[in-house]
Amino acid sequence: MQILRTVAELRQWSREGRRGGKTIGLVPTMGALHAGHASLIRAAKASCGLVAVSVFVNPTQFGPNEDYAVYPRTLDADCALAEAHGANVVFAPAVEELYPTGAATFVEVEGLSNRMDGASRPGHFRGVATVVAKLLIAAEPDRAFFGQKDAAQVAVLRRMVADLRLAAEIVVCPIVREGDGLALSSRNVYLSAEERMQALTLCRVILATETRVAGGERRAGTLIAAVIETFATEPEICVDYVELVNWATLEPVETAIPGSLFAVAAWVGATRLIDNTIIG
Numbered sequence: 326m327q328i329l330r331t332v333a334e335l336r337q338w339s340r341e342g343r344r345g346g347k348t349i350g351l352v353p354t355m356g357a358l359h360a361g362h363a364s365l366i367r368a369a370k371a372s373c374g375l376v377a378v379s380v381f382v383n384p385t386q387f388g389p390n391e392d393y394a395v396y397p398r399t400l401d402a403d404c405a406l407a408e409a410h411g412a413n414v415v416f417a418p419a420v421e422e423l424y425p426t427g428a429a430t431f432v433e434v435e436g437l438s439n440r441m442d443g444a445s446r447p448g449h450f451r452g453v454a455t456v457v458a459k460l461l462i463a464a465e466p467d468r469a470f471f472g473q474k475d476a477a478q479v480a481v482l483r484r485m486v487a488d489l490r491l492a493a494e495i496v497v498c499p500i501v502r503e504g505d506g507l508a509l510s511s512r513n514v515y516l517s518a519e520e521r522m523q524a525l526t527l528c529r530v531i532l533a534t535e536t537r538v539a540g541g542e543r544r545a546g547t548l549i550a551a552v553i554e555t556f557a558t559e560p561e562i563c564v565d566y567v568e569l570v571n572w573a574t575l576e577p578v579e580t581a582i583p584g585s586l587f588a589v590a591a592w593v594g595a596t597r598l599i600d601n602t603i604i605g
């Protein structure tokens with residue numbers, strides 16, 4: 326498996342593949358790959374002739390007091406995992422390759438970018454949209470694969486792809502969880518053993534919400550209040566948001582209908598975690 330470092334190399338690889346009759350799949354990641362990323366790579370492999378995995382810790386999506394400097398960087402292991410799950414190339418550019426000196430162009434998806442995670446992480450979705458636009462323009466994939474884990478990100482990127490008339494189809498893959506339910510995240514390595522236990526509250530409230538909805542409860546206020554009540558019994562957890570929204574617009578809705586997004590974000594110690602469910 327090849328490691329590509331420049332946009333020119335990635336574009337050439339993609340164009341050669343397409344000339345050879347292959348469809349191109351792209352899996353954008355920040356590395357520290359785990360089984361959640363692996364599921365995206367396998368999904369890409371199952372529907373595309375050639376798969377590129379990008380590994381890039383994108384500085385513009387981190388706030389000034391966030392974990393950019395300490396975010397886990399494990400390129401050798403990432404390449405091994407990517408190859409084992411069928412990737413043909415890993416694209417691992419230097420920061421200057423995607424942000425040349427003087428870079429002044431950003432992609433802002435207005436409105437959506439200020440909701441949910443965007444509300445507590447100003448500039449986060451601007452950074453995400455910008456880097457994913459750069460990756461889509463560089464790789465020219467037929468399909469790009471993202472996790473439902475970052476459901477608000479999916480909404481922002483769908484809007485961006487539609488607005489910019491980018492050719493790539495956005496494919497969303499289910500959340501991969503540990504055996505005890507915790508959603509896999511590269512940030513789980515930050516959790517102490519005690520915090521790891523506390524973090525389970527996120528998946529528990531998601532599961533409880535699914536059960537309430539299955540039992541017929543559809544009122545946003547009731548579903549949200551029940552989750553906030555559970556979080557209140559865990560003083561070590563600091564809730565960022567509990568929301569029921571329209572998945573396309575990220576605007577709050579009063580009633581859960583099929584396709585609505587119920588999502589939570591909370592700090593467990595210094596680590597911010599997210600989880601969600603799409604109402605069935």
Ligand code: AMP
Nearest residue numbers: 354355356361471472474475500501509
């Ligand atoms: P990241 O490296 O955290 O930027 O994530 C790269 C991609 O992997 C994003 O599309 C995430 O939504 C996806 N992803 C992260 N964790 C999971 C998970 N537990 N299950 C499924 N997809 C995930």
